[in-house]
Amino acid sequence: MQRRRKKPPDGGDTVEKSLVIIDGNSLIFRAFYALPTTMTADDGTPTNAVYGFFSMLFNLTDTYHPGYLGVAFDKKGGTFRHGIYDAYKAGRRATPEDLLAQFPVLKNALARLGIATLELEGYEADDILGVMSAKAEQKGVRSYIVTGDRDALQLISDRSHVLITKKGVSDIEEFDREHLKEKWGIAPNQIVDMKSLMGDSSDNIPGIPGVGEKTALKLLAQYPTLDAIYENVEQMPKNKLREKIENNKDSAYLSYQLATIVRDAPVKESLEDLSFEGFDDAALREILREMSFHSLMKRRGLTEQERPRAEMIDVTDAAALSELCDKCIAEKKLALVYAGETVCLACGGEQDYRVTLNRSFFGDGISAREAVETVGRAASDPTVKKVCHGVKALRHLLAESG
Structure with a gap:
């Protein structure tokens, strides 16, 4: 089997072994809504989300040259967060049937390519990202954490960067400590404090009602943590903001728990289980051909040669x-x-x-x-x-x- 790993952009002969760990749910959702739902395989199975996922995957592997690669998915059923707060993620729209049909297609394709997929009962993909990036850090391996969820910015460290997907399937913003500070004026460990104040409507995390992003950032500029805010609340001016903070302490600390990514969850996979040596061209060609992804085949240089006359x-x-x-x-x-x-x-x-x-x-x-x-x-x-x-x-x- 033929596998290819591109050299780094500077043309050097060595590639630092890094981990690319992907929030599979986040990327497949983004791809589904970014591309037309008229894309189907020959048998009529919708494929737009799978196409978009592979397009993003190729961009990531070509840019970051991972030696380890994994895709984390949410497992069906509740999580420990639902046990803490039964309204967690309540009110979300049902996943479209055309998207649900593509999850097994994607997982099957990744398995055929030897790319590790990870799920853990009672936990979310975010927690798996946190655990695997922690395992990489312990071995001195750089991590690139790929997601559309800003909660993951709390995982930024000297050896872990977070890649936030933005518009479409090609726009990604890379965050390290400096870029996070430049953009929001906070450190990675303040992301959870920010979420505990402003909440998160997409996950139905309550936060403190009436406190938005700007107010949360202003508070954290003066008091760096949620604990510090409540330790100093009596010194704050007597106004509506102070009243909101005082009256919603339980909600703020509940939100802190819900927003915190668990980095010691019992994920059985080791870093070595995510080893990646490049794509198997034969397997990749077969998968892309089955789904009629001819433009991706051309992009990867996998267009089939004309068969010699028999x-x-x-x-x-x-x-x-x-x-x-x-x-x-x-x-x-x-x-x-x-x-x-x-x-x-x-x-x-x-x-x-x-x-x-x-x-x-x-x-x-x-x-x-x-x-x-x-x-x-x-x-x-x-x-x-x-x-x-x-x-x-x-x-x-x-x-x-x-």
Whole structure:
């Protein structure tokens, strides 16, 4: 099998072994809503989300050259957060059926490529991202955490960057400590404090009613943590904001719990279980072809070469024709072309076979009756996949042969 890992942009010979860990739910949702739902495989299965996911995956592997690669998914059922707050994530829209149908398609494709998928009962994909990036940090491996959820910004460290997906399936913003500070004026460990104040409507985290992002950031600029805010609340001006903070302490600390990513969840996979040596070109070509992702095949340089013309072999006696039909039955493939004086057959290999029909008593070749009876064994076998050209003329031959 052929695998390829691109060299780093500077053209050097060595690649630092890094981890790319992906929030599969986040990316497949983004891809589904970014691309037209009219995209389908030949069997009618919707594929727009899978297409978008693979497009983003190729961008990530080409840019970050991971030595470890994994995709985390939410597992069906509740999580420990629902045990803390039963209204957690309440009110979310039902997942569209056309998207639900693509989850098993994507997971199957990743499995065929040898890319690890991770799920953990009672926890969310976010928690798996936190655990695996922590395992990477312990081994001195740089992590790139890919998600559309800003909660993951709390995972930023000297060796872990967070890649936030933005518009469409190609726009990604990379966050390290400096960029987070520049954009919001806070440190990674203040992300949870911010969420505990402002809440998160997408996850139905309550926060403190009436406190939005700007107010939360202003508070954290003066008091760096939620604890510090409540330790100093009596020194704050007596106004509506102070009243909101005082009256919603329980809600703020509940929100803190809900927003905190668990980095010691019992994820069984080790870093080595996520080892990635590049894509298996043969497997990738087959997957992309099955889903009619021709533009992705072209992008990866996996367009199929034109098949060389098959060698034509003449079959001149009934025994050889019988042996050929046995081969077609064994291969479960039969291609049949009738052209008046000849019948051409193939079993899916690199050779075609030609049978010249004998229509006179003394002529050379195989009689039409013998050809029909012998080829009929393969043609009538329900396990054999058949392709036929010249059906109308073939019916006349069958009639002539009784």
